[in-house]
Amino acid sequence: MTPDTVAGTVAAGEPLPVGARLGHYRIEALLGRGGMGDVYRAQQLEPVSRIVALKLLRAQRLDTAHIAYFEVERQLLAQMRHPAIAQIFDAGTTPDGHPYFAMEFIEGSPITQYCDTHALSLQARIALFIRVCEGVQHAHQKGVIHRDLKPGNLLVDEVDGRRLPKVIDFGIATATNLGQGRDVAGTPDYMSPEQASGDQALVDTRSDVYALGVVLCELLTGQRPRAHGETVTGNARTLRLPSEQLSTLSPADADALLAHRQQSLPHLQKVLRNELDFVVARAMRFDRSERYPSAAALAEDLQRFLRNYPLQAVPPSRGYAWRKFAQRHRTGMAAAALITAALVIGFAVSVYGLLQARAQRAIAEQRNAQLEKVAAFQQSMLEGIDIEAMGSGMAKGLREQIAQHTPDVAASFNANLANASTADVARSLIDQDILANAERAITREFADDPALAADLRESVAKVRLALGLPKQAAAGFAQVAKFRDGSFGASSPKALSARQQQASALLEAAAPKDAMVVLDAALHAASGLPANDPVLLRLRMNQAEAIATLGDRPRARKLFAALRAQAIRLRGERDPVTMDISNDLAILLGRMGEAEAGRAIMEALVPMRMQVLGKDAPDTLGALHNLAVMRIMTGDKQAAVRLQQQLVDTQTRRLGAEHPQTLAELGNLANMLNDSGKPEQALPIAQQVLAARTRVLGADHPQTLKAMLNLASILARVKRFDEAMALQKQVADARTRLLGPNHPDTLFIQLNRAPTYFQAGQPKAALAQLDAFLPVARKVLGDKHPQVQMGYDIRAQAAADLGDKALAIASYRELLALREAALGAQDIKTIDAAWNLEGFLRKRGDLAASDELRTRYVTPLLQAQPSALDDDQKRMAKTIRDTEASEAQASVQKPIVR
Incomplete structure (x- = not known):
């Protein structure tokens, strides 16, 4: 193979030559070979140039069934961020299925060699080893088990004079997970009994604790422990x-050992025999349930050794506790020795008890604070996982693999993959392999601290909610709330906070009835909270949201309006809770047909969120989205399209062209283009959005149905009525089945089918549709809703086409009353209804009534100065003049029939 040649298959037993290419990497040198694979020094060529350590795992070959799992695993490995862990930059597979990992290149030496070369003291060795344990603990909290901890994978380098240990080679964890059968991965001298047995189902984080115990023994004594039967399943x-x-x-050998450790042999033996023997023995217990439960627990015990506190591994005794106390307080003890023996003993015992109690309390408080920081860090990391993007990446990787290895089945594979949700696969794997494991660890490790366990479970639930698992999140919040109810009382702030989060998760999981049950009880318990308490305000906001979701929008509107006024008065407009309430109220107003009122709120809210949260914050982008919708609903089409295009560009830059959030903004842009008279531009965008939504979410998902409805509207605009009506029926049937026949969303689509029938030349079908649904829609949606007003407009036009002038006149009268009440007499939609009604009355001979309508509504528009009119009013005036001129000319030219 010549330099810069792309590596094809991996020849058994042969290393890659210098200059060979593997993905984005060029091989520079072979660093080492082992049972699992080879490690190379390589140059990354793109997207950045840097030196990496590249490990090629020859012992594993991935088949097609494992590609998706490997993709998720490599995402998880790349997300590990800790100073004591060598960063994994990338991972992939060779053309013949061998996995490889590109990781941070460390020029250090193995930890045992480094300590001996620099003659580190026992304390310095332990301090360095503690940093290693912290890195391993970080990986465990990410759900990754190393499986091959040994000095060669624990390198120490120096940066600015500081010793920095690095754990390398986490790739073996992924390779082992993907392996089949009972193949054993790892190094036998450092391998736990359960790992050596070959049953990988028994391997967990405590297997890494065992290997750490072996390394610790080697650091202390220069030798690995001589374990007979410890790494096999014998007796x-x-x-x-x-x-x-x-x-x-x-x-x-003893002289060489002591020279490297700055200790005398008797002193070293005494320290080991009295304390550190117990640490090594506990870490290497044959029964894993008797070992340290975690790398963090091992590190904590070693920290206690360095600080002269009693070790957890050492059997408790008064003499041992006294000796540790004396070591911590040598100066005080020497001074106390000058006093009488009785006073010394009494004073020392008293001080010991006091200081011990304070120390234990301080340790507990420090440990809780550290755990809270770790939980918050892990929560932020996991919440930041982009599940949809991960799923898309898995799908892309699978297609590429199939196309490369088995191109003859690529077409059928892609067809089947289109019916699967790779995002759901990624979400399920993270839930099962990380979050479920975290919950089990919480139950196991914090049984003696249930309050802290509840806090950690709350963190897991928040992660589930962020990852799109609201049902599971609601169950987690419920468990937390139950504990806090019993421990602190149902009226305590922490219990109410958990209940509020449970209700929010239930609403997101489309379970408003269950949410109402939770909210009713929580609001009763929260009656004693101050009126400005954010938890109380969010509970009331959730209550209004649940009521709106269940269909009683007028009541929800009143609740939201009163709540917003109270929040502004008590907390101010720029408070995050107040801004959330304002946002939800504006959305509800838009859905109820009060778009002008909703837009006024959003126009004020957007600049506030930009100033308080930042222009690219998710809540700010959400407000911009809502404002664009409000602008189009109020007729400001050009401004709406401009703002929506900006949102599409922003989300494409932030998330990518095929991200679900980008698709949502694209769908909104298609609707706005359609409403602006540009359906040809909107059609391909709407088709793209529907195809992606169906593939990712399924045909019955609310977002898919919304995309289907949007596409139907655009198809009707370009006169492809058969396709439009088929899609509308599919949406109506699905919403009736999922939401019920009288739900606002169901009634919306049922009314929307009428204008499509009419435009397709089927006025009878349009009237039948309106007769069936318009009365109940008016009752549920309200008189101000645009869809209700549209229903009366279409009824009038269909009746006119069928020659039923009485029904047409009655429909236009009703429409005029609705529009004037909702929009005012000067709105062009009100004028349009009055002008149409005037025409029918004049043809019927009712001149007095027609003249009255013209004088009140039409004439002021026609006589107004053009400078006083907006673009829509000018177009309306021109339409009236042109239509009436055409009608007058047709009347003059009409032949007389005798």
Whole structure:
């Protein structure tokens, strides 16, 4: 293979030559070979140029069934961020299915070699080892088990004079997960008994704790522990302790060992025998349930050693506790020795008890604070996972693999993949492999601290909610709320906060009835909170949202309006809770046909969110989206399209062209273009959005149905009526089945079918549709709703086409009353209804009534100065003049029939 040649298949037993290409990487040198694979120094060529360590795993070959899981695993590995972990930059597979990992290149030396070369003291070695444990704990919290911890994978380098340990080679964790059968991955001398047995289902984080125990023994004594039966499943389980191994050293070996550790042999043996023997023994227990439960627990015990506190691994005794106390307070003890023996003993015992209690409390408080920080960090990291993008990446990777390896089945594979949701696969894997494991760990590790366990479960629930698992999140919040109800009382702020989050999750999971049950009880319990309490305000906001979702929008509007006024008065307009209430009220007003009122709120809200949250914050972008919708609903089409195009560009830049949020903004842009008289531009955009929504979410998902309805509207505009009516019927049937026949969304689509029938030349079908649904829609949606007003407009036009002038006149009268009440006498929609009614009355001979309508509504528009009219009013005036001129000319030219 010549330099810069792309590597094809991996030849068994042969290393890659210098200059070979593997993905974006060019091989520069072979660094080492092992049972699992080879490690190379490589140059990354794009998108950035840097030196990496590239590990090629020869022992594993991925088949097609494992590609999706490998994609999720490599995403998780790349998300590990810790100073003691070598960053994994990338991962992939060779053309013949061998996985490889590109990771941070570390020029350090193995931890044992580094410590000996620099003659580090026992304390310095342990401090360095603690940093390693912290890195391993970080990986465990990410759901990743190393499986091959040994000095060669624990490198130490120096940066600006500071020792920095790095854990490398986490790739073996992924390779092992993807392996089949009972193949054992790892290094036998450092392998736990359960890992050596070959049953990988038994391997968990405690297997890494075992390997850390082996490394610790080697750091302390220069030798690995001589374990008979410890790495096999036999009955012999004896372990020679580190202090015992020192007694077997030859004088020459003992001198070399002591020179590297700055210790005398008796002192080193004493320290090991009294304390550190117990640490190594506990870390390497044959029964994993008897080991340290985590790498963090091992590190904590070693920290206690460095700080002269009693170790958890050492059997408790008064003498041991006293010795540790004396070590911590040597100066005080020396001074106290000058006093009488009785006073010394009494004073020391009293002080010991007090200081011990304070120290234990301080340790507990520090541990809780650290755990809270870790939980918050992990929560933010997991919440930031883009599930949809991860799913799209999995799908893309699968298609590429199939096209490359089995192109003859690519077409059928792609067809089947279109019916699957790779985002759901990624979401399920993260839920099962990370979050479920986290919950089990919380139950196991924090049984003695249920309050902290509840806080951690709350963090897991928040992650689930952010990842699009609202049902599971609601169950987690419910568990947290139940504990806090019993421990602190149902009226406590922490319990009410959990209930509020549970209700929000239930609403997001489309379970408003269940949410109402939670909210009713929570609001009763929250009656004692101050009126300006944010939890109380959010509970009331959730209540209004649930009522609106269940269909009683007028009541929800009153609740939202009163709540917003109270929040502004008590917390101010720029408060986050107040802004959320304003946003939800504006949306509800738009849905109820009061778009002008909703727009007024949004025009004020958008600049506030930009100033308080930032222009690219999710809530700010959401407000911009809502404002664009309000502008189009109020007739400001050009401004709406401009703002919506900006949103599409922003989300494409932030998230990518095929991200769900980008697709949502694209769908909105298609609607606005259609409403602006540009359906040809809107059609391909709407088709793109529907295809993506159906593939990712399924045919019955609300977002898919919305995309289907939008496309139907555009198809009707370009006169492809058969396609439009088929899509509308599909949406109506699905909403009736899922939401019920009288739900606002169901009635909206049922009314929307009438104008399509009419435009398709089927006025009888349009009237039949309106007769069936317009009365109940008016009752549910309200007189101000545009869809209700549209229904009366179409009824009038269909009746006129069928020659039923009485029904046409009655419909226009009703429409005029509705529009004037909702929009005012000067609105062009009101004028249009009055002008049409005037025409029918004049043809019927009712001149007095027609003249009255013209004088009140039409004449003021026609006589107004053009400078006083907006573009829509000018177009309306021109339409009236042109139509009436054409009618007058037709009347003059009409032949007389005798």
